[in-house]
Amino acid sequence: MYASAYVWAKIIHYLEERLNAVTISASFDDAEVIELNEEQLILYSPSDFRRETIRRRYKQHIQDALAEIFNSDAKLVVFGDEELEAYRSKGEQRTSMDFNPQFSFDNFVVGPSNRFAHGAAIAVSNNPGQVYNPLFIYGPAGVGKTHLLYAIANGIRKHNSNANIVYIKGDQFTNELIAAIQSGKNIEFRSKYREADLFLIDDIQFIAGKESTQEEFFHTFNKLYEEHKQIVMTSDRKPSDMLTLEDRLKTRFEWGLLADIQPPDYETRMAIIKTKAKSLGLELSDDVCNYIAVNVTNNVRQIEGTVKKILAYRDLNDMPLDLPNISRAIDDMFKSEGNALPTPSLIISQVCKFYSIDEAVLRGTLKNKGTTEARQVAIYLIRKLTNLSLPDIGKEFGRDHSTILYAIRKVEVALKSDNSSLQNNIRDITANINSCL
16 A cells, blocks of 8 residues: 555645645645555545535545545545544554555565665665664666665564654645644644654655755754654755755755765666566566667666556557567657756746645736746746746646747846846756656
8 A cells, every 4th residue: 555645645636637736735734644544545624615515525536536546445534523523432543554565665676776775775664763864865867766775664564563754745845834733733833744753755855945845854853863763755856956955955965975866777677578567467578678778768767667557568469579569559648858848837836836826826817936936937938948838838828929028038047147046947847847748
């Protein structure tokens, strides 16, 4: 089973993509995952109105998300105060986080590009808080950083079943902090993270540039570190390359060990393909494995996705898995490196993550300093990183091409005036966008 925090973050993202993001935020801002297992997702909300709204309007959407993203048949159950008290009075305490057992050290394929990070992760798992604290694993998307993060959690859980393991993604940490401030639950928020035995944070780069988030994380980090609690972070770049990250955090991230992971070499790709195929019950010839290894070079995730597509191809077509058939089935997955352009939606979502605002607000008409800057930066980056015309960009924001041109020129003038803060923001956001390609 996946970690509850990871599953819930994915569900919220699923809902926001299909429904109104502002409404989703309002409906779930006080919702808390109580338990997640194979049969049910138990959600708690203290508000009678919100509980009824969730049951009536969002229950099926949430169950659809579980089925589509995680192939899970779990049903949604929504608790109020009385149900929660009765549930806990039966001795059923809130379950600790469970991490998908497929993410273990045993099935992590080791090669020259990841051996150092793999070794460091094992050392941390065997001696949490004693060596390499914090452990900072960095590298491009899809190379196995999260696999190692979960493997550490699973390893520590074997040695200590009662360990308080807390996992969160960088942007979700910001969102939870905002919700805690709005609801007056700062103490509960701090307690959740500062009492962890193992604190795992994925994509830490997303807290860069967010003043309040960095302040909160600074104090959380200090408390855990002083109590010798293990901290493990992943990022798409090393701390020194996060231009809008505070220097005091950069320094702390480098106190322990920095371990990078790079895309796998040919031999490692071959090993990954054969390992994944075997786990799925596929028998692939050496020439097929070689064809995949030569053409799919970006990351482990793409390699595994290719093998899964071959499995689907086998199940849906009564044809042999020879090289001609395989090449026809998966050629659409190959792309020349450097040719991938970000979509406007990707750019807008990354700008919203960086500035911590809803997409509906960014695309809307609100005009305060922070929102206006974020909107102009999004317009500027879409113009810079895509092939869209000014009128096409205008359609994304409901504005005419003259307004779009004005926004682009405002950013260009600010950059020419040596606005270092804006320059750093745009560099960090661009790096975030590139890491998603």
